Amino acid sequence: MSERPEHGVAAFPGAVARRGEPVTPGMRLPEWEVAEVGAEKMKTTAALLRDPTPIHWDTAALRELGMGDRAINQGPLNMAYVMNMLAGFAGGHDRVRRLRVRFRGTVRAGDRLRAGGVVTGVRTRKDEPGGETLCDCDIELSVVDGDTVLTGTATVALPEEGSDDE
């Protein structure tokens, strides 16, 4: 349990969004990689979510369905990798305001993944005084040297100037 592959961000020591260049449309989000998708995480997730779908944990069922022998990752885990990427960019999971995704392909045990995206707009929230600055993005998750498996859009709240996140 203590072993953890090399991936992701640590404890959000600071928002990538405020470390360097201004956030403007066209800016690439910092990529977030999964070195190797693990079948054991799928089993944990299936139990936590009470997900009865055997393609996530029963390789015999997969073979019976003609779907190969590598377990298929849960869609919510694929979404979570994108949330992690957005949190690293914006400075924390509490800054992720919206995520919309379309599932375009499957991720299998052993795959190496890369989450990324691009800024499409920066705006000030107008429904509250001194509204926070919101950043809209296009996002994607792809198998490295393979297919794009998830695409979508997201909105994060950027750290304020002078905040501890800078």
Next chain:
Amino acid sequence: MSEQTRETAAPTADDVTAQIGRAFPGGRFTVERWLAWLLADAALEQPDASAPDGAGDELAHPLLAWTAATQAMGVTWDELFAWFGASADDGPMFGEHETVWHAPMRVGRTYLVSGEITSADRKAGRSGVFDVIGYAFRLHDAGSGAHVADCWNSLILPRRSS
């Protein structure tokens, strides 16, 4: 599981459409620390990345919004599939998903879940006939009553025998 036989007829497009508006029983979901830890770990996030931010209980991974919604929707996945005459063995798939967070998910909080079927469409493609089912959930903080999140999803149900 492949030896199961179905006595019931495959649902028609009208059967599927008739489910639009059907409300989930709903329920409540408490984000227990052990579950938040394991889910963050499974999501390849540092469980201790959710450090207290001074605004109350410590943060939980945002995936907990979808998790809370689906765990407290008041029916099991198999029961939901059965509303549409399907089962897990049919190979149901996620289509699309959207979550809007109005407040962060937090460890120790209890959330009230409500929701309903919002759309149901029969379609045909290269892989055959399938139904696309839309369903939405709302999460409210059981303590404060605050609206915390909205989740919308679409589910694809292959109709192998249609």
